[in-house]
Amino acid sequence: MCQIYASTSPERYDSVTHSFRIQGCVTSIRLEQEFWGILKEMAEAENQTLPELINVLHSEVHQNYGEVRNFTSFLRTSCTIYLARKDSSIETIQPMDESATALSH
Numbered sequence: 001m002c003q004i005y006a007s008t009s010p011e012r013y014d015s016v017t018h019s020f021r022i023q024g025c026v027t028s029i030r031l032e033q034e035f036w037g038i039l040k041e042m043a044e045a046e047n048q049t050l051p052e053l054i055n056v057l058h059s060e061v062h063q064n065y066g067e068v069r070n071f072t073s074f075l076r077t078s079c080t081i082y083l084a085r086k087d088s089s090i091e092t093i094q095p096m097d098e099s100a101t102a103l104s105h
Helices: 002-006 033-045 050-065 071-093 098-104
Strands: 015-022 025-032
Touching: 015 033, 015 050, 025 033, 025 071, 033 050, 033 071, 050 071
Parallel strands: none
Antiparallel strands: 015 025
C-alpha cells in the first residue's frame, strides 16, 4: 500500500507561493501544488477565477467567524471537503452494479 503514496511525483507536493489581493491587501499563500490544482478546479466549478474564489472564501470565513486564523489550513480543508463531496455525488449518480446488489441482500 505504501507505494501508492510513496511513488507520488514530488511535483505534486512541491510548495508554490501565489500572491493575491484580499480586501485591498496583497498577501502570499503557500500551498502544495496538488492543492492549487484542486482550488483551480473548485474555481472553475463556480465559474470564477482562482483569485475570485480565494477572495470569496476569505470573505465568507471572515463573515461567519469574524476572523481568519489560519487561512492556508482552511484552504487545504476546503479542498478535502470539496473532493469528498465530489466523490459522494459521483457515487450517488452512478447506477449500482447488479452483483453488488445481490451481495448486499
